[in-house]
Amino acid sequence: RQNCFDPTQGAGRQLETYQDRVRNELEVLFETVARLAEESRAEAARPPTLSARDKSIVQEKKEAEQRTARARRLNEDFTRLGQCLRMSSLMLQSSLVSAS
Secondary structure, three states, rough: OOOOOOOOHHHHHHHHHHHHHHHHHHHHHHHHHHHHHHHHHHHHOOOOOHHHHHHOOHHHHHHHHHHHHHHHHHHHHHHHHHHHHHHHHHHHHHHHHOOE
């Protein structure tokens, strides 16, 4: 683990550097979740495969409900992650203003 604070720099500059690093990491996480959400939506929209035709109607319904629930949870997580990204950015900006 690297120490992100350098005693040779001012506190404001150190907080800016830290803020940029945190924001970049959160954006990477946000993009990854967005990609996974899109893949999940594409999977849910995909037509059944040949092996799926051998399944019972009850089993197909159960799997469809599970896919729908998974997609709903993923969308909720995606929304929360966006809110977290905005909140952390505001917190870091507030810290920067306080340090000035």
